[in-house]
Every structure is written in structure tokens, then in C-alpha cells.
Amino acid sequence: MAVPQGSLAPDFELKDQHGVPVRLSGLRGRRVVLVFFPLAFSGVCTSELAALSSARLPAEVLAVSVDSVFTQRAWADQEHFSFPLLSDFWPHGQVARAYGVFDEERGFALRGTFILDGDGVIQWSIVNPISQPRDVADYLKALS
Template identity: 40%
Template sequence: MSSLINTQVKPFKAQAFHNGKFVEVTEETLKGKWNVFVFYPADFTFVCPTELGDVADHYEELQKMGVEVYSVSTDTHFTHKAWHDASETIKKITYPMLGDPTGAISRNFDVMIEEEGLALRGTFIIDPDGVIKTAEVNDLGIGRSAADLVRKVQAAQHIAANPGQVCPASWKPGAETLEPSLDLVGKI
């Protein structure tokens, strides 16, 4: 897998289920704001609703940070609506749920499992210019944490606003950052 970090999101066009409607989303939709793509294998499964529900629980906080979230699976937008209507956990989702039945978007982000027609659990933070700043990819049985996603977005936004600074491990807003220099070499 080659790194997608600091690459531009490739062109795409998808239908999404969002707040009771079907809407079109493209790479142009992402421009001008921070975005998070949360890939997952399939609707009506097991780990997926726990993750998507966790993201829904943190969605308001992400929105206050100027971030839009898009969940993506190889299901259709119709299936997303049916799942939203059927599951108490998924009913609380108010972010767009993108359908990727051809797998094109999943391939663009290098998370497609070709022999299964499903996406790995991939999370990508995308800056307002459409550039991928973080990538986390997990095997199907390993769930992710939305609280850590929030922390990573905070760090990405801080670094974007403060060139020359870097965020150390477990950094949170208000904590000290580092300014790489010759004086720091071997002193951390």
C-alpha cells in the first residue's frame, strides 16, 4: 500500500443518504472545509454500527470544529436508508452515508478488498484543499475510536494553523507542541 498522505483526493461522484434525502457528493463537495471519510465493510453487520454510532456521538463536536463526516461502504445509498430506518444505533446518524457500490471510492483510498467487494476500516482526515492528512486502516475485526479521531483532527487543524510546529504523542489542544530544530535533536 502506497501512502496517500499529502495527496489530493481523486475525483469521485457518489449518492449519499443524508437526513432523509438522497444527495450527490463529489470531491468538489469537500473543498473549503475539513472532512473525514470513515470507510467500513457493510451495512447490517456487527462492528460497523458500533463505530458509526460512536462517530455519531462525536459528530456535533466535529461539526463545531468545522468538520464534515462521510461514512462510506460498498453498499448503495438505498441500503443506507434501509439500515437507517431499521437500526436504533444508525438512526442517530446525521452525517452523509455514501454509497460506493462500484468500489471506485474505496479503490481511490486503497481500502478495497477486491475478492470480497468490501472496504477495510479506513479513516482519512482531509484538509480544506482536498489533501489527505491522516490515514488509519484496520482489519475488519478491529474497531476504531471516534474520541481519538477528534484528537487527530484537532492536531491536524493545529498544525495547519501553526506552520513549523508538530504535535507530540497524545497531544491535545492547550498542550505544548514542539518546534523541530537542531537544538532539540537528542533532547526529547
């Protein structure tokens, strides 16, 4: 079960596609859109993250998957994503588990999105099945 709205978002530190550590609590004071996605280079994930990249949301966007830093770097370079891709590679899926969006059978995250306010409190969230893409318009509406 996903972390409920009104809860303090579990803190974490993961490396981005450049190997730079990103700590969620280091973004306090800013709104954050935390997006979990199954796997880099897949069709639905590519289209979702491309839409996020071009949407220019009024918040910091962090995208998280179990892919390695190296895989995420190749994908980010290919697709020109404008936000950090964070590697939840090891311990495998630990952050996705903390947010209640890890698919234990398949070994990767569901399509979970969490919008956090400047205090790190979850204001809005959605979890879609792996085959169902999310709509960026929903994020814009939640952020307005």
C-alpha cells in the same frame, strides 16, 4: 496501499442514502473525515458509526460502503446517523479502490479513515483490518 498523507484526496461523486449526489471537491474549504466501512447492519460498523454520530467531530463526516443507497437509507433511518452514508455500489468499490482500501477477495472496503484539510489534502489516515474497530478518540486527536 492506501493513499499517503500529504496527497490530494481523489475526488469522487457518490449518492447518499437519500439519492442526493455528494461530490468531495464540493466540500473544499471544510475539513472532512472520510470513513470507509465494510457493510451496513454489521455489529462493528454499527457501533463505529454510532460513536461517530455522537462524537460531533469538528469536520464534515462522510461514510462510504459498497452497500446500495436503499440499504444505507434503511440503516441510517434505523440508527439515526447524523451524516451522509455514500454508496460505492456501482462501479462496485471504485472509490474504495481509488483510496487503496478495497478488499478484492471479499468485495468490500477495509476500515479506512482519511482526514482531509480544507484544500482536500490528506492530513491523517488509518486503515484497520475488517475485524478491528477504529477509535473515535483518534479522530478527535488528529483533528485538534
